[in-house]
Amino acid sequence: MIRLAPILETDRLILQGHQTDDLDAMVSLWSDPDVVRFIGGRASSREETWARLLRYAGSWSLLGFGFWAFRDKATGLYQGEGGLLQGQRALNPSFGVTPEVGWALSPAAQGKGIAGEALRAILSWADAQPMKRTVCMIEPDNAPSIRLAGRLGFEEYAQTTYHGTRANLYARVRPD
Secondary structure, eight states: OOOOOOOEEOSSEEEEOOOGGGHHHHHHHHTOHHHHTTTTSSOOOHHHHHHHHHHHHHHHHHHSOOEEEEEETTTOOEEEEEEEEOOOOOOSSOOTTSOEEEEEEOGGGTTTTHHHHHHHHHHHHHHTTTOOEEEEEEOTTOHHHHHHHHHTTOEEEEEEEETTEEEEEEEEEOOO
């Protein structure tokens, strides 16, 4: 069965599944040094970004969850992306099959509450699914993302290294 990302709506955003037309905006996002500074620290090529876009679509089809493109409701402009993934990361401690929350915003969209608005909608959707716990990984120097994770109910439970970079691991348990 092919599953597609549901469309979520907030006051300022439409969250929907990625389309092939999003590739140029995604390349701009994932090649921006300010965006990738705390997400691996290395810009992605067009080829790598294309593989990311295909991974997003495949995640929905295979797992029933995935990433959404964040679009400005008034203009339709791509603001960034975020959602749930199962990265099969080589971490200690491991995330296992627990859905991981991730997000990235274009520099023009940062600092405006857009990530929080989008992630609240995503976590509300996740809370209605059979997933009791979500996790995220944030570099310790990424203070804005750590603050946002805290506001969303994530609590730090471990510190580790991933691909040679320090990372803090956070978990959120679905409110009952």
